[in-house]
Amino acid sequence: MNDIVCISPVDGSEVARRPVASTNQIDAVLAGARKAQVEWAAVPLAERKSVMLAFLEAMRAQNDEIVPELAMQMGRPVRYGGELRSFEERVRGLVALSDEALAPIVPASSAGLRRMIKRVPAGIVLVVAPWNYPYLTAVNAIVPALLAGNAVILKHASQTLLAGERFQAAMDKSGLPKGLFTALALDHASTERLISSRSVDHVSFTGSVAGGRNIERAAAGTFIGVGLELGGKDPAYVRPDASLDFAIEQIVDGAFFNSGQCCCGIERVYVHETVYDRFVEGFAELTSAYRLGNPLQQDTTLGPMAAIRFADLVRAHTSEAVAAGGRPLIDPARFPETREGTAYLMPQVLVDVDHTMRVMTEESFGPVVGIMKVASDAAAIELMNDSPYGLTASIWTEDAEAAETIGNGLATGTVFMNRCDYVDPGLAWTGVKDTGRGASMSRLGFEALTRPKSFHLRVEH
Known part of the structure; x- marks a missing residue:
C-alpha cells in the first residue's frame, strides 16, 4: 500500500507519513456518511450552527500546536500566528449568514396555493483542499456544507497532511454526529475513483488548473456538482x-x-x-x-x-x-x-x-x-x-x-x-477563465452546496 508523505521545506525532514485509505476503508466511510447525513439533515439549523461554533472553539484550542506544525509542513513563519484569526471570521460570518442563505424562497402569494423553494443538502460533499492556506481554503466549503445539512469528506494535500487531522480532532470534540465528517488520506487515483464512481454528490476543489481538469474528467457523466478554484495571476x-x-x-x-x-x-x-x-x-x-x-x-x-x-x-x-x-x-x-x-x-x-x-x-x-x-x-x-486567469x-x-x-x-x-x-465571507469567492467555475462564501456558496426543491401545495380546491 502506498504512503502519503509530507517532507518539510525547512530542513528536508519527514513530518508525517500516512497510508492511503484502502477501498474497504473508503466504502465504510461512505456508508457511515450516508447514514449520518440523513439524520443530520433533520437537525434544526440552530443546532447545526451551535455545533459549528463548538468546532471553531475546538480548533482555536489547538492553535499553539498548529502554528509551528504549519511552519514545518509548508514554511510559513510562526510570527504570523497561523490562520485562525481569519478562520474565525469566516466561520462566524458563515454561521451568521446561514439563516438567510438557507431560508426558503417564497414567490408572490397565489389564492389557494402554498408555494416555496427549499434549499436541501446535496448529500456527501468531497472537499479537496490545497496546502498554501490549509485551514482557510478548506473551511470555505466545510462549514457551509455542514450548516446546509451535508456530510463532508476531506481530502487534504500531502504537504499539509496534518491539517486534515486537526480538522478531524476539532470536529470530534464539537458534538458532530459520528461519521458526518471524515478526513481521509487519499492519493490522486483514489480521489478520482471516488468522484467517477458517483459516490459523492458534490466536489469542492482548490488547486492547480491541471488538477481542476483532472477533477472535471473524473466527474464527466456523473452529473455531480463541481466547484473549482484554480490558478491566478x-x-x-x-x-x-x-x-x-x-x-x-x-x-x-x-x-x-x-x-x-x-x-x-x-x-x-x-x-x-x-x-x-x-x-x-x-x-x-x-x-x-x-x-x-x-x-x-x-x-x-x-x-x-x-x-x-x-x-x-x-x-x-x-x-x-x-x-x-x-x-x-x-x-x-x-x-x-x-x-x-x-x-x-x-x-x-x-x-x-x-x-x-x-x-x-x-x-x-x-x-x-x-x-x-x-x-x-x-x-x-x-x-x-x-x-x-481571473480571480x-x-x-x-x-x-x-x-x-x-x-x-x-x-x-x-x-x-x-x-x-x-x-x-x-459575505461576498462570492469566484473566478473566470482558467481560474475555474462556481462560487464559495456568501449565500451563493450555500447554493452551490445544496439543490433547490420546489413545493406546490394546493390547499383550496
Missing part, C-alpha cells in the same frame, strides 16, 4: 491619485506574504507613469527589508517555499525574464539564505518586463513580482485582462467611482479598491 493597478505609501506597503505584503503562495496574491503591478518612479523606489526598498530564514524563528518574515519544485519554477520565471531584458531590483547579497537546490528563495522585483515573459503571464505562485509603467486607465485595463484585481485610487468603472471592464471574480489578498 492577480494584478494591481496604481492610479496617479493613489495614496502611494499606503499602496506600496499593502501591495508588497500582497505580493510576498506566505512567500507569494497565495491564491489571490499580487503577481503583477501596473503603475501610472506619473507615479511610477516613486512607486518602484519605495516598493524595492520595502521588499529589501524582508528577512528570509527558518520560519520557526520569530524574526523571520519570509520562510521557505513549500517545496523545492515550487521554488525552481519561480527561479525559472525570474531568470527567463532577466535573460529577455527584465531588470531585477533586489540585491541577492541582501539575502544570503537563498540557496539553489533548496526551497529558500529571496523576494525579487522585476522592471523592464512585458507580456512576452512568463513572469507576467503564467502563475509563478512565489516571491517574485513584475512592475510595468502604463499611461492610462485604458492601458491598465487591457494589460490586466491579458491573462488566462481578483486591485485598484489603488482615492476615486471610488473610477475604481468601479475600471472594475466593470475587468474580467475577474473580485474587484478590490485599496486592498488585496483578502476573502470577504
Whole structure:
C-alpha cells in the first residue's frame, strides 16, 4: 500500500507519513456518511450552527500546536500566528449568514396555493483542499456544507497532511454526529475513483488548473456538482491619485506574504507613469527589508517555499525574464539564505518586463513580482485582462467611482479598491477563465452546496 508523505521545506525532514485509505476503508466511510447525513439533515439549523461554533472553539484550542506544525509542513513563519484569526471570521460570518442563505424562497402569494423553494443538502460533499492556506481554503466549503445539512469528506494535500487531522480532532470534540465528517488520506487515483464512481454528490476543489481538469474528467457523466478554484495571476493597478505609501506597503505584503503562495496574491503591478518612479523606489526598498530564514524563528518574515519544485519554477520565471531584458531590483547579497537546490528563495522585483515573459503571464505562485509603467486607465485595463486567469484585481485610487468603472471592464471574480489578498465571507469567492467555475462564501456558496426543491401545495380546491 502506498504512503502519503509530507517532507518539510525547512530542513528536508519527514513530518508525517500516512497510508492511503484502502477501498474497504473508503466504502465504510461512505456508508457511515450516508447514514449520518440523513439524520443530520433533520437537525434544526440552530443546532447545526451551535455545533459549528463548538468546532471553531475546538480548533482555536489547538492553535499553539498548529502554528509551528504549519511552519514545518509548508514554511510559513510562526510570527504570523497561523490562520485562525481569519478562520474565525469566516466561520462566524458563515454561521451568521446561514439563516438567510438557507431560508426558503417564497414567490408572490397565489389564492389557494402554498408555494416555496427549499434549499436541501446535496448529500456527501468531497472537499479537496490545497496546502498554501490549509485551514482557510478548506473551511470555505466545510462549514457551509455542514450548516446546509451535508456530510463532508476531506481530502487534504500531502504537504499539509496534518491539517486534515486537526480538522478531524476539532470536529470530534464539537458534538458532530459520528461519521458526518471524515478526513481521509487519499492519493490522486483514489480521489478520482471516488468522484467517477458517483459516490459523492458534490466536489469542492482548490488547486492547480491541471488538477481542476483532472477533477472535471473524473466527474464527466456523473452529473455531480463541481466547484473549482484554480490558478491566478492577480494584478494591481496604481492610479496617479493613489495614496502611494499606503499602496506600496499593502501591495508588497500582497505580493510576498506566505512567500507569494497565495491564491489571490499580487503577481503583477501596473503603475501610472506619473507615479511610477516613486512607486518602484519605495516598493524595492520595502521588499529589501524582508528577512528570509527558518520560519520557526520569530524574526523571520519570509520562510521557505513549500517545496523545492515550487521554488525552481519561480527561479525559472525570474531568470527567463532577466535573460529577455527584465531588470531585477533586489540585491541577492541582501539575502544570503537563498540557496539553489533548496526551497529558500529571496523576494525579487522585476522592471523592464512585458507580456512576452512568463513572469507576467503564467502563475509563478512565489516571491517574485513584475512592475510595468502604463499611461492610462485604458492601458491598465487591457494589460490586466491579458491573462488566462481571473480571480481578483486591485485598484489603488482615492476615486471610488473610477475604481468601479475600471472594475466593470475587468474580467475577474473580485474587484478590490485599496486592498488585496483578502476573502470577504459575505461576498462570492469566484473566478473566470482558467481560474475555474462556481462560487464559495456568501449565500451563493450555500447554493452551490445544496439543490433547490420546489413545493406546490394546493390547499383550496
